[in-house]
Amino acid sequence: MIIRGDEPEQIRLIKKLYKPGNYFMQGNEAVAYGAIFAGCRFYAGYPITPSSEIAETMARELPKLGGYYLQMEDEIGSIAAMVGASWTGLKVMTATAGPGFSLMQENLGYAVMTETPLVLVDVQRSGPSTGQATKGAQGDFFQARWGTHGDHPIVAVSPTSGQDAFWETIRAFNIAERLRTPVVMLFDGVLAHTRELVKIPDVEEVEIAYRKLPQNEGEAKLPFGDPHGDGIPPMPLFGHGYFTHVTGSTHKENGLRDVYTPEVHDRLVRRLHRKIEQNRHVYEKYEEHFTDDAEILVVSWGVTARPALGAVLKAREEGIKAGLFVPKTVHPFPGERMRALGKKVRAVLVPEMNLGQMILEVQRFVNDDVLLKGVNKIGGVPLTVKEILREIRGVA
Amino acid sequence: MAKEIYSRYPMVKYLRKEALPTALCPGCGGGTVLNAFANAIDQLRIDPKDLVVVSGIGCSAWIASPYFLADTLHTTHGRAIAFATGVKVGLPDKKVVVISGDGDLASIGGNHLIHAARRNIDITVILVNNMIYGMTGGQVAPTTPFGAKTTTTPYRNIEHPLQISETVAAAGASYVARWTTAHVYQLIESIKKALQVRGFSLVEVVSQCPVQFGRRNRMKEPAEMLRWFLKNSVPISKAKKMSPEELEGKFVIGEFVNRERPEFVSEINKLIEEVQEHFGLKGE
Ligand SMILES: Cc1ncc(C[n+]2csc(CCOP(=O)(O)OP(=O)(O)O)c2C)c(N)n1
Ligand code: SF4
Numbered sequence: 255m256i257i258r259g260d261e262p263e264q265i266r267l268i269k270k271l272y273k274p275g276n277y278f279m280q281g282n283e284a285v286a287y288g289a290i291f292a293g294c295r296f297y298a299g300y301p302i303t304p305s306s307e308i309a310e311t312m313a314r315e316l317p318k319l320g321g322y323y324l325q326m327e328d329e330i331g332s333i334a335a336m337v338g339a340s341w342t343g344l345k346v347m348t349a350t351a352g353p354g355f356s357l358m359q360e361n362l363g364y365a366v367m368t369e370t371p372l373v374l375v376d377v378q379r380s381g382p383s384t385g386q387a388t389k390g391a392q393g394d395f396f397q398a399r400w401g402t403h404g405d406h407p408i409v410a411v412s413p414t415s416g417q418d419a420f421w422e423t424i425r426a427f428n429i430a431e432r433l434r435t436p437v438v439m440l441f442d443g444v445l446a447h448t449r450e451l452v453k454i455p456d457v458e459e460v461e462i463a464y465r466k467l468p469q470n471e472g473e474a475k476l477p478f479g480d481p482h483g484d485g486i487p488p489m490p491l492f493g494h495g496y497f498t499h500v501t502g503s504t505h506k507e508n509g510l511r512d513v514y515t516p517e518v519h520d521r522l523v524r525r526l527h528r529k530i531e532q533n534r535h536v537y538e539k540y541e542e543h544f545t546d547d548a549e550i551l552v553v554s555w556g557v558t559a560r561p562a563l564g565a566v567l568k569a570r571e572e573g574i575k576a577g578l579f580v581p582k583t584v585h586p587f588p589g590e591r592m593r594a595l596g597k598k599v600r601a602v603l604v605p606e607m608n609l610g611q612m613i614l615e616v617q618r619f620v621n622d623d624v625l626l627k628g629v630n631k632i633g634g635v636p637l638t639v640k641e642i643l644r645e646i647r648g649v650a
Numbered sequence: 651m652a653k654e655i656y657s658r659y660p661m662v663k664y665l666r667k668e669a670l671p672t673a674l675c676p677g678c679g680g681g682t683v684l685n686a687f688a689n690a691i692d693q694l695r696i697d698p699k700d701l702v703v704v705s706g707i708g709c710s711a712w713i714a715s716p717y718f719l720a721d722t723l724h725t726t727h728g729r730a731i732a733f734a735t736g737v738k739v740g741l742p743d744k745k746v747v748v749i750s751g752d753g754d755l756a757s758i759g760g761n762h763l764i765h766a767a768r769r770n771i772d773i774t775v776i777l778v779n780n781m782i783y784g785m786t787g788g789q790v791a792p793t794t795p796f797g798a799k800t801t802t803t804p805y806r807n808i809e810h811p812l813q814i815s816e817t818v819a820a821a822g823a824s825y826v827a828r829w830t831t832a833h834v835y836q837l838i839e840s841i842k843k844a845l846q847v848r849g850f851s852l853v854e855v856v857s858q859c860p861v862q863f864g865r866r867n868r869m870k871e872p873a874e875m876l877r878w879f880l881k882n883s884v885p886i887s888k889a890k891k892m893s894p895e896e897l898e899g900k901f902v903i904g905e906f907v908n909r910e911r912p913e914f915v916s917e918i919n920k921l922i923e924e925v926q927e928h929f930g931l932k933g934e
Contacts, residue, residue, distance in 0.1 A: 267931055298736065317925035322739050322918055326732065327765040334725065334732035334762075335739075338704070341723065342740025364726050492721040493741045495699035499666070499716050501724035510669055510716055511724070 264293065267319050268457040277452050281445040282349075284416040284452045285375055286311035288423025289347050291460050294373070295321030296344040298335040300328050300354060303388050304443035305377035308349035329354035333361040333374065340370045341500065343491045345427060349375035351443070352394060353384065355401065362436055363402030364502040366526065369478065369487065371430040371437075371465055373423070378442045378556075380634045389634025390443030392556055395611035398438045399585050405523055407530035409537050410438040410585040414559040416450045422582065428463035429537045433529060434486055437537075440584065442557045442607070444636050465489050468496075478522065479507040485529030530586060539582040540591060544570060548577025550649055551599040553592070553616050555584055558605050558637050565642035574650045587615040596620035601649040605629035605642050625649060661688040664698060669716040673709075677872030679831040679857030680713045683778055686834055686855075687714065687749065690841035696745060702737050703747045706730040706759060709785045709859070710751035710778035728758030731766045734773050742915045745774065745845055752779040752793045756814050760792075763814075767821035767850045771914035774844045775852045777814060780859035788862030795899060799866045815854045819906040824849025824913070826906040830856040830879035833903060840905070849913045856901050 268291065279287075286308050289297075297312040299305075313323040322339075326332040329350055336346040350358065355376045365372055378394045380386035398410040409429055413422035419441060430437040468474035468488040472481075474496045479487050487507075490496040499509040504519045512518045543563060545551065550569070554562035559580040569576035579595055581588050592615075596602060602620055604613040610628040620626055629645045631637045665688075674680045691698065701720040705711035707727035715722035725733045730748045738746040748755070755763050755777050766773060782800060783789040789802040792812045799806060819826040825847040827840040837855060844851035858864060858875035869875045879901060886904035889897060926932050 263933060266933070270931065271929075296736070296739065317922045318929055318931055320922055320926065322922075324735070324739065324918075326735075327761050330729060331732035331735070331762050331765075334729040335736035337725075338723065338733040338736025338738075339740045340736070341721075342737055344740050346736070360726055361729065492702050492723075492737060493744055497666075497698070497719050497721060499722045499724070501715070502726060503724065508668075510666075 264319065265457055271318060272454055274454055274456045277454055278449055279416065279452050280307055280447060280449050281416040281419050281441065282307035282377070282447070283311050284419040285349065285423050285439075285441065286315065287454065288420040289373070289427065290315055290319065291457060292424040292427035293345045293462055294347045294427065295319065296336065296339040296346040297322070297348065298324040298326050298332040298339070298346070299348045299350065300326055300332050302351045302354045304379055304390065304446045305349040305351050305375065307446070308375060308377070329357040330361065333358040333365070333372070336372045337361060337365055337368070337370045340372050341492045345371070345431070347373040347375065349377060351377050351379045352381045352397070355394060355397060359401040363404060363406060365436040366402070366406045366408065367502045368500050369434045369489070369526070371434055373426045373430055373437050373439060375423070375439045375441055377446045378440060380632065386634045388443070390446070390557060390607065390636065391632065391634065392442055392558065392607040393611070394440060395584065395608070398440055405527070407527045408438060408585050409433065409435060409530060409583065410440055411537070411539070411582060412440040412556040412584050413445070413582070414556060414580065416445060416448060416452045419445065420452055420454070424460060424462075425539070428461070431463040431465045432486070432536050433533055434465055434489055435530070440556060444557045467491070476507045477509045478505060480525060485525055485532055534586070537583045538588055540588045541580040541582060543578040545577040545579060545595055547575055549575040549599055550601045550603065550646055551577050551579055551595055552603045552605065552642065552646065553579045553612070554605050555581055555612055558607055561637050561639045562605050562642055564639035565646055568639060568643050569646045569650070574646060576646050584612065589615075589619045592616060592619040596624055599624060601625040601627070603627050603629055603642070603645055603649065605637050605645070607631055607636060661685065661692065664688045664691060664719055665717050666719045672717055673712060675861045677858070677860050678709065679780060679855070679859065680710055680778060682831040682834060683710070683749070683776065683855055683857060684713045684717060686837045687718070687776060687841060689838050690845060693838070694842055694845060696845070700743075701745050701747060702741065703749060704730045704734040704737060705748065706750040706754035707785070708751035708754045708783070710749065710780065710857075711754055713778065714747070714749040728754055729762065730754065731759060731762040731773065731775065735766060735771055738771055738773055738915055739918065742919065746772070747774045747776065747845070749776045750778065751784070752777060752781065752814065753783045753791045756812055757792045763818060764821040767818045767823040767852070769914040770822055770824055770849045770911050772848055773850060774841075775850075776841065777852060777854045778857045779814060779854055780857045780863060781811070782859050782863040784859045784862045788866065800863070815852065815906050818852045822850070822911065823852055823907065824911055825851035825908050827852075828854040828856065828901070828903050828906065830883060830901055830903065831858060832876045832879045833883070843908070847908070848916070849911055
């Protein structure tokens with residue numbers, strides 16, 4: 255097995271293949287290398303712009319590391335194959351864009367229900383539908399949150415640069431492994447295709463997490479139990495003679511289906527939620543710039559956080575007390591921190607490459623006496639420093 | 651009676667007792683398929699620890715998951731083969747078996763079925779063709795005979811059934827056979843062969859759903875359906891000499907292909923070896 259037991263061998267291979275240092279690479283390549291450093295050794299996908307270079311990089315690099323690249327017949331098959339591979343112990347990833355993400359939604363819900371670690375990168379492009387297929391956007395914020403059906407928690411992270419993409423991909427894997435859950439990474443077409451400096455570290459500086467395995471027969475027999483009280487069941491991998499039964503239907507702690515008892519469904523689905531709520535420390539992450547004395551707060555995510563920072567810096571030069579808050583894990587939203595910051599400021603601006611999505615989350619955590627305004631742009635072209643600065647000046 | 655089955659039926663050792671009795675209707679062909687599968691495993695002396703059984707959604711998907719005592723993955727409707735693909739790549743030394751229905755594997759899952767056959771991945775698929783959507787209440791399936799009545803073809807079915815075995819054989823599988831639940835011994839032999847073939851294998855079992863299909867097509871009793879299968883089964887050797895008109899409404903049974911072709915998981919591992927060799931990455 256590739257993820258466990260042969261770490262020294264994997265470290266040897268990575269050291270031999272990827273010298274630490276500065277590289278000039280696309281955001282998509284940074285995602286692929288992040289995945290490789292995180293221990294991903296199974297990639298199943300279906301090509302779609304603007305995500306395809308992730309697949310291409312994985313197809314080229316994975317065999318060198320003894321890993322598997324599978325080009326499946328479609329996105330539905332891709333995420334299905336990932337779930338199957340994850341139950342054998344492999345760390346798995348796929349990358350796609352809007353239409354493919356839509357096709358993956360049913361099995362994303364399956365992964366939530368069966369507590370299967372996987373990383374799904376959505377390189378957001380302009381929609382609805384095939385929209386502007388080659389252009390970036392930030393329109394899938396809620397597709398990540400509510401795309402699949404039923405009551406379900408989800409964790410989604412979103413990087414702000416190529417360098418950040420490398421580390422956020424590793425973090426996405428670590429969250430998936432620690433919480434035994436799928437993690438969505440909301441990337442975007444602009445960063446995906448931007449070439450910039452990415453520093454590749456020494457592999458031994460990278461912290462890598464592994465899923466919890468059963469420590470005894472008792473734990474192995476309860477693949478959906480909660481023996482440690484943290485809501486995270488140890489995962490009995492296939493092929494070890496545990497006779498594990500995995501189903502997307504409502505199941506008891508032993509894995510057997512029970513779709514008739516209300517309490518069983520209630521217990522399972524509430525635990526899935528509790529698992530995410532109770533382990534906020536595993537995934538909560540945000541960045542702050544000049545928030546200490548800010549009167550105007552810019553809240554932004556992903557690609558837009560960069561011109562937003564530029565605008566805040568310029569505003570500061572002009573003597574405007576602006577600050578920036580960037581959720582890096584966007585779901586669950588860092589609401590506590592948002593609420594605290596919202597109390598100290600007069601106005602909150604939310605720039606996004608959409609017609610207003612994350613702003614709805616922000617709204618839940620700021621009081622009515624704060625001026626809340628979206629800065630929105632669609633059409634496939636990112637917001638500029640100037641455009642955001644203009645809005646900051648407007649409320650200054 | 652039930653007690654007797656649990657204590658005297660030798661194959662019960664392969665079943666997950668806490669999941670019994672099964673949810674299948676009395677007289678459902680699914681029981682025959684489970685029995686045949688358990689016998690094949692027993693005769694080949696395959697340790698269930700070396701098995702992973704994957705299924706989709708439908709009555710037939712329940713045959714092995716949860717009832718068969720192995721690692722079992724009960725997936726979304728139509729996607730079992732794609733899930734199984736990931737399992738097989740991760741566990742190349744295990745036997746990966748998919749047991750599911752015709753609607754599941756050949757309608758919504760048709761794409762995965764033909765592509766797995768094309769890839770020739772070493773998975774054994776036991777496809778239970780009951781010619782109907784049993785679980786959802788007897789709607790027309792892509793395998794429903796021309797002219798048959800179902801809840802969504804209340805007047806008669808005007809579509810032609812998909813010939814699954816022929817399609818999968820053409821797509822490139824290593825082994826393909828079709829039997830009915832009235833051919834139990836041949837069925838067991840074919841499942842055994844399929845499990846031993848290195849490559850994609852399909853055993854299609856024409857099976858009775860007396861409740862949703864038989865009842866609406868003047869075959870309320872399971873035995874009537876079995877008699878219908880026997881009367882209309884044509885061995886493949888004989889079928890080759892018959893015209894399409896003569897074959898209308900018949901079940902062609904037997905082995906469609908049994909051949910060696912490069913297998914996907916072996917190929918992917920061979921490729922990894924080559925690449926590692928090429929880049930000088932082999933361990934000391
Ligand atoms: C995506 C999706 N569409 C539809 C269904 C509803 N559904 C459940 S089982 C089934 C048909 C099963 O037919 P088949 O595979 O032939 O199995 P049978 O019950 O006849 O054995 C359908 C359509 C579903 N579960 N998921
Ligand atoms: S509905 Fe038909 S296929 Fe389903 S269990 Fe009953 S007899 Fe079998």
